[in-house]
Amino acid sequence: MLNRRTFLGTTIAAGGVLAAPALFGQAKPRVVVIGGGAGGATAARYLAKDGAGALDVTLIEANPTYTTCFFSNLYIGGFRTIESLEHGYGGIAAAGVNVIHDLATGVDRAARTVTLAGGQVVAYDRLVLSPGIDFRDDAVPGWSLDAAEIMPHAYKAGPQTKLLRAQIEAMPQGGLFAMVAPPNPYRCPPGPYERISMVAHVLKQSNPTAKILVLDPKEKFAKQALFEEGWQRHYDGMIEVVGPDFGGAAVEVRPGTMEVVVDGTAQKVDVCNVIPAQMAGKIAQIAGVTDDKGWAPVDPANMKSKMDENVYVLGDSSAQGDMPKSGYSANSQAKVAALSIRGELTGAKVFPAKYSNTCWSLIAPDDGVKVGAAYEPTPEKIASVSSFVSQAGEDAALRKATYEESLGWYAGITADMFG
Amino acid sequence: MRAAAILALAALACLAGVSGARADAIGDPARGEAIFDKECARCHMVGPEARDRIGPALNGIFGRRAAAAEGFAYSKSITRMGNDGLTWTLETLEAYIENPKALVSGTRMNYRGLRDEAARGDVLAYLREWSDKPQNIPEAEPSALPSMPVLSAEVLALQGDLAWGEYLSAECLTCHKRDGSDEGIPSITQWPVEDFVIAMHAYKQSLRPHPVMQMMASRLSDEEIAALAAYFATID
Numbered sequence A: 001m002l003n004r005r006t007f008l009g010t011t012i013a014a015g016g017v018l019a020a021p022a023l024f025g026q027a028k029p030r031v032v033v034i035g036g037g038a039g040g041a042t043a044a045r046y047l048a049k050d051g052a053g054a055l056d057v058t059l060i061e062a063n064p065t066y067t068t069c070f071f072s073n074l075y076i077g078g079f080r081t082i083e084s085l086e087h088g089y090g091g092i093a094a095a096g097v098n099v100i101h102d103l104a105t106g107v108d109r110a111a112r113t114v115t116l117a118g119g120q121v122v123a124y125d126r127l128v129l130s131p132g133i134d135f136r137d138d139a140v141p142g143w144s145l146d147a148a149e150i151m152p153h154a155y156k157a158g159p160q161t162k163l164l165r166a167q168i169e170a171m172p173q174g175g176l177f178a179m180v181a182p183p184n185p186y187r188c189p190p191g192p193y194e195r196i197s198m199v200a201h202v203l204k205q206s207n208p209t210a211k212i213l214v215l216d217p218k219e220k221f222a223k224q225a226l227f228e229e230g231w232q233r234h235y236d237g238m239i240e241v242v243g244p245d246f247g248g249a250a251v252e253v254r255p256g257t258m259e260v261v262v263d264g265t266a267q268k269v270d271v272c273n274v275i276p277a278q279m280a281g282k283i284a285q286i287a288g289v290t291d292d293k294g295w296a297p298v299d300p301a302n303m304k305s306k307m308d309e310n311v312y313v314l315g316d317s318s319a320q321g322d323m324p325k326s327g328y329s330a331n332s333q334a335k336v337a338a339l340s341i342r343g344e345l346t347g348a349k350v351f352p353a354k355y356s357n358t359c360w361s362l363i364a365p366d367d368g369v370k371v372g373a374a375y376e377p378t379p380e381k382i383a384s385v386s387s388f389v390s391q392a393g394e395d396a397a398l399r400k401a402t403y404e405e406s407l408g409w410y411a412g413i414t415a416d417m418f419g
Numbered sequence B: 001m002r003a004a005a006i007l008a009l010a011a012l013a014c015l016a017g018v019s020g021a022r023a024d025a026i027g028d029p030a031r032g033e034a035i036f037d038k039e040c041a042r043c044h045m046v047g048p049e050a051r052d053r054i055g056p057a058l059n060g061i062f063g064r065r066a067a068a069a070e071g072f073a074y075s076k077s078i079t080r081m082g083n084d085g086l087t088w089t090l091e092t093l094e095a096y097i098e099n100p101k102a103l104v105s106g107t108r109m110n111y112r113g114l115r116d117e118a119a120r121g122d123v124l125a126y127l128r129e130w131s132d133k134p135q136n137i138p139e140a141e142p143s144a145l146p147s148m149p150v151l152s153a154e155v156l157a158l159q160g161d162l163a164w165g166e167y168l169s170a171e172c173l174t175c176h177k178r179d180g181s182d183e184g185i186p187s188i189t190q191w192p193v194e195d196f197v198i199a200m201h202a203y204k205q206s207l208r209p210h211p212v213m214q215m216m217a218s219r220l221s222d223e224e225i226a227a228l229a230a231y232f233a234t235i236d
């Protein structure tokens, strides 16, 4: 264990004496953040807020409003409006961040500049990348981004989420909903299964003879016992999961005829939610900070890219070890990175990194479950040091309290991100 | 019906002298009755005629979930803890009676606490006689009536470092809102420092239930808890 006194001693030496003078002669150190989601919004706001004017912070975000993926399944289930998931950047600008709504298209790491689609070139001393995920081409034979208008992924929230909900509402009585679940690693491990729960909840009321088919390439999935218990209790006989042993890993889709092909047999479906395999957001690939698996390896102690000491990578795009790709994780990592950057650029005191995560999922009305862990950096990776998970058979009062807690968390994290 | 059965059993046990003998390990029930009359009876009743008054009737309290008396209007805080799984055992009852707010911050039990360890043992020995099958209730557990959370005077006296607290607080603000609102998750701003420190140690020592907070608190050092308490006390 690091002793606090020795730790403070070393960082003051490293941050205050060595790094700061390297930047002398320049007005204010410049930090550019690409991506205003869970990781990027948090990082930009904390850098500006805690930097108290000592840093020049720019946030580059493609969209004028951010729709959270977290709770987007609750929108599908009818528990939230889409508006309640939308957040503007006014609070971040008010914290002193220069917010630019444009797409970053290039990163020149030698010149330390970012190019935007609009032609603007923005220089940085430190770059923070938190662009979320992109989908792998050819991940599911027959599916491409163009086909997402017919077979939505709804794994980036917004129009895709609305489309999926509209399709579910338009299903014929007794119809079939199919999900092609993603292989590991992907954002929000319980996300697909929370979604199945919400789809079942909607169908149970409006279309009780409908069926749900989950085609899954994985042997096991997050909180499986809890979901299976909940599905049996609330949606008995509605949901069928086809795992890899029965063809769940080799699925082809045919958007033209609305078919899924499993184990050589074509099956007609009414809605098909394809959640493809994922990789770091494209701009991280363009910046050249990703490895051959498509994710960006980082230093577990501070989220700094292993490829470039002037670049940090947060959230879903990063390969850091044990933390799941979640909004909570990205928010947690952003705070560690923001302090590390302030330490480097302004000589702020740097404290040892502590990371944590909790993911709540709603199975049915007032039936919430959670899983979480605390993490610490080791030389190899961010490692889980303790964890907990809801138990099967918990009583209704506890499940309701867990759901209410998740509402509190949503209010808390979005206030923490957007001010 | 069930309450009647419990009482009958308890009375039987008393008559037979069973519980008296067994309760020795906790304290003296006769002395406990006197202390109960003086300290608790203005709000609580226990025994055959017991009904809810300012506080709920305390028959059958051992082994019961917190805030589970049907029809009693409990505070939001103790209701939440009950939902989280706080159950009345020797340990949790002792902690609650010693310092109600340390265990349940927002409790409506407006009672400063029974600081005398022997007196707490006596009251609990008395209450235990009005619980279901007292012979099945564990007697003094191996750690014989620890006064929980176990905190030395030095730990309570630690001066928190504000800058450190501010950094550590970032982790808390993912859930607890800075503006002090409490939607689903309680407010932790502007607490008296000592209450905050005691509450955090109660999670750290698993006296308060709640897996998230136990995990959060378990990796905080005494200095870190002091720093957080100092910081959260100051933010507006």
Ligand SMILES: Cc1cc2nc3c(=O)[nH]c(=O)nc-3n(C[C@H](O)[C@H](O)[C@H](O)COP(=O)(O)OP(=O)(O)OC[C@H]3O[C@@H](n4cnc5c(N)ncnc54)[C@H](O)[C@@H]3O)c2cc1C
Pocket: A034, A035, A036, A037, A038, A039, A040, A060, A061, A062, A063, A066, A068, A069, A070, A071, A072, A073, A102, A103, A104, A105, A130, A131, A132, A133, A154, A155, A156, A187, A188, A191, A192, A195, A281, A282, A283, A314, A315, A316, A317, A325, A326, A327, A328, A329, A330, A358, A359, A360
């Ligand atoms: C259905 C579903 C449910 C989920 N539920 C939860 C949950 O309950 N709890 C939880 O913690 N997490 C949940 N998640 C996961 C969570 O949404 C992500 O892990 C989190 O958003 C990742 O944060 P990020 O900063 O890495 O990326 P994002 O939040 O995706 O942010 C990336 C941002 O970067 C922008 N961007 C990308 N490239 C560029 C570029 N080149 N130029 C400019 N801007 C760019 C994008 O527009 C976007 O705003 C869920 C996800 C899904 C899909």
